[in-house]
Amino acid sequence: MANVSEQDYELLSAYVDGMLDEEERLALEERLHGDADLLRELTALYLTLAMVKQLPMMTAPRNFTLKDPPARWLIFPTTPVFTALSAAAATILMVIGFGLLLSSSMSNQAASAPPSDQEVALMSNTRTDDATGDTASQQPLPSSEQDDFDENQQNTQQTNVALLPPTQGLTLDNIQTTATALTMQFSTQSDESAATMALNTGGAGGGFYTTELPTFEGTMVSATMQDGEMTNPVAPITLSTSTSLPTSTQIGTMVFGTPSPNEESVSDTGMDTRQFSPTQTEEFSTFAEESTEEEAAANLAQAATESPTARPTITATPPPTVTLTPTLVPQTAPSSRSMPTLVAMALVLGGAVLFGIAFMTAMTRRGERRRARKEGQ
Amino acid sequence: MADNTTTDEQALIGAAQRGNRSAFNLLVLRYQDGLYTLAYRIMGESQSAADATQEAFITAYRRLDTYRGGSFRAWLIRITTNACYDELRRRKRRPVVAMDELSPPDSDDDPPIADPSNTPEQAMQQRELNRAIQDCINGLGDDQRIVLILSDVEGLSYQDIADHTRSQVGTVKSRLSRARAAVRNCLQAVEELLPGAYRLME
Numbered sequence: 001m002a003n004v005s006e007q008d009y010e011l012l013s014a015y016v017d018g019m020l021d022e023e024e025r026l027a028l029e030e031r032l033h034g035d036a037d038l039l040r041e042l043t044a045l046y047l048t049l050a051m052v053k054q055l056p057m058m059t060a061p062r063n064f065t066l067k068d069p070p071a072r073w074l075i076f077p078t079t080p081v082f083t084a085l086s087a088a089a090a091t092i093l094m095v096i097g098f099g100l101l102l103s104s105s106m107s108n109q110a111a112s113a114p115p116s117d118q119e120v121a122l123m124s125n126t127r128t129d130d131a132t133g134d135t136a137s138q139q140p141l142p143s144s145e146q147d148d149f150d151e152n153q154q155n156t157q158q159t160n161v162a163l164l165p166p167t168q169g170l171t172l173d174n175i176q177t178t179a180t181a182l183t184m185q186f187s188t189q190s191d192e193s194a195a196t197m198a199l200n201t202g203g204a205g206g207g208f209y210t211t212e213l214p215t216f217e218g219t220m221v222s223a224t225m226q227d228g229e230m231t232n233p234v235a236p237i238t239l240s241t242s243t244s245l246p247t248s249t250q251i252g253t254m255v256f257g258t259p260s261p262n263e264e265s266v267s268d269t270g271m272d273t274r275q276f277s278p279t280q281t282e283e284f285s286t287f288a289e290e291s292t293e294e295e296a297a298a299n300l301a302q303a304a305t306e307s308p309t310a311r312p313t314i315t316a317t318p319p320p321t322v323t324l325t326p327t328l329v330p331q332t333a334p335s336s337r338s339m340p341t342l343v344a345m346a347l348v349l350g351g352a353v354l355f356g357i358a359f360m361t362a363m364t365r366r367g368e369r370r371r372a373r374k375e376g377q
Numbered sequence: 378m379a380d381n382t383t384t385d386e387q388a389l390i391g392a393a394q395r396g397n398r399s400a401f402n403l404l405v406l407r408y409q410d411g412l413y414t415l416a417y418r419i420m421g422e423s424q425s426a427a428d429a430t431q432e433a434f435i436t437a438y439r440r441l442d443t444y445r446g447g448s449f450r451a452w453l454i455r456i457t458t459n460a461c462y463d464e465l466r467r468r469k470r471r472p473v474v475a476m477d478e479l480s481p482p483d484s485d486d487d488p489p490i491a492d493p494s495n496t497p498e499q500a501m502q503q504r505e506l507n508r509a510i511q512d513c514i515n516g517l518g519d520d521q522r523i524v525l526i527l528s529d530v531e532g533l534s535y536q537d538i539a540d541h542t543r544s545q546v547g548t549v550k551s552r553l554s555r556a557r558a559a560v561r562n563c564l565q566a567v568e569e570l571l572p573g574a575y576r577l578m579e
Binding site: 006009010012013014017019044045048049051052053055056057058059060061062063064065066068 | 398401402405406409410411413414417418423427430431434435438506507510511514525528529530535550551553554555557558560561564565571
């Protein structure tokens with residue numbers, strides 16, 4: 001090839017393959033007649049091609065037939081796209097699920113924490129509004145409920161309901177101005193024990209409760225004051241099976257305190273801490289009927305002279321002391337939080353299942369690849 | 378006879394396209410020696426050639442729906458060539474020493490059926506000649522080697538080679554010319570191995 005250029009060799013190569021057009025072929029053949037080196041290279045090229053083409057057909061070392069794939073137990077496609085989509089969906093589900101779980105647990109912790117005073121106020125206002133119709137029933141107790149109340153009297157309970165703040169104390173002006181702005185104190189005339197129930201109106205933004213009363217039953221008597229005198233005592237107000245106290249706008253805020261021998265003991269903060277013994281209905285009723293207007297007026301006048309916030313007192317008879325112990329009730333029912341938690345757990349579980357599917361499809365695909373490679377060997 | 382074979386092949390291809398694996402396996406048995414030979418000439422050693430051949434048949438089975446008629450053999454040659462390209466690229470990424478290079482020459486280049494007219498000495502000479510030619514082919518670059526094999530072993534036209542290698546006809550022409558010149562020079566260096574009929578290259 002030393003005497004033949006690369007271009008001539010390309011012509012010779014195309015010539016032996018019959019790839020030259022007629023003009024090129026005739027020109028090359030004419031040159032071959034007078035160029036010995038070119039002819040020698042053409043001969044060598046023919047021999048090279050002959051040697052290459054005589055290479056024998058080889059026998060495959062084995063059969064390359066395809067075997068039937070084993071029955072797949074996995075019903076999902078094993079494509080990489082399916083695996084990737086499954087993994088992505090699993091990630092999204094688990095992120096959402098864990099996020100819901102976290103938020104649910106945080107809200108539970110916040111709910112179980114002791115509420116602040118401001119929170120308590122909000123809770124109480126809402127609760128008393130809701131309880132207005134239910135707890136401040138104007139109907140007397142049925143006999144059966146009265147019996148239950150008697151049993152409750154036997155089981156002494158401690159009640160501590162704070163009035164915060166006492167906003168408006170009872171003044172004579174308040175009494176004369178509006179019947180709802182009433183702070184009325186009922187006290188018994190009994191020597192054995194005294195049960196004092198104080199009604200303290202809160203007015204707008206008045207008193208509120210720090211707790212609920214579990215099962216409070218009793219009857220109280222309210223009266224309307226006009227011109228410094230107590231007019232006709234109104235019908236007894238029956239409180240039955242209350243879970244919260246009536247609103248201040250209706251009958252005022254009830255204050256129950258620790259037992260105190262002093263019937264008119266009022267704390268410095270204005271909080272009534274008198275002992276209250278809800279008596280039987282008939283006792284209050286009887287007292288309401290038997291109390292004369294004169295006595296009430298006299299009491300009111302006396303109280304007014306003693307203190308501008310003096311309260312008329314009505315004394316009930318002896319009653320076994322019933323003090324109710326309030327309990328803090330969670331503002332939100334647990335059942336309302338269970339649903340997001342269940343949904344979150346379901347999401348997490350679904351994500352885990354999808355992760356498993358993605359993993360299994362990836363492993364199956366890998367196994368199929370290995371099997372194919374083994375078959376190749 | 379050829380018509381019957383062609384009809385039979387088209388029937389097998391149709392059955393295979395409908396998912397009949399047995400029909401495809403009949404086609405595999407028909408073409409596996411030729412495709413393995415092609416792969417061996419390109420790859421230069423048996424293990425890689427077997428891998429490429431197996432991969433080619435698996436790919437062919439999966440892509441049977443893309444076969445649009447014409448020469449089924451040419452279609453398989455194209456798939457095998459691509460499988461060899463993939464194998465060569467893999468080998469370049471992860472260079473390995475083939476077992477063929479470490480072990481003594483095997484009988485890959487032996488004729489499948491020994492010519493009974495050949496004496497043992499002639500058979501030995503033929504084997505050495507084949508190995509020398511293969512070594513010269515192996516010395517080519519990948520592109521030149523593949524073009525040489527497709528042209529001078531498989532007998533494809535320039536245009537088919539250009540289609541298979543995704544190149545221009547002029548490129549094929551140039552590569553083939555250089556490949557032949559390189560093999561010619563290689564064989565000239567081992568002239569003593571060549572039979573007398575081939576000693577006219579000087």
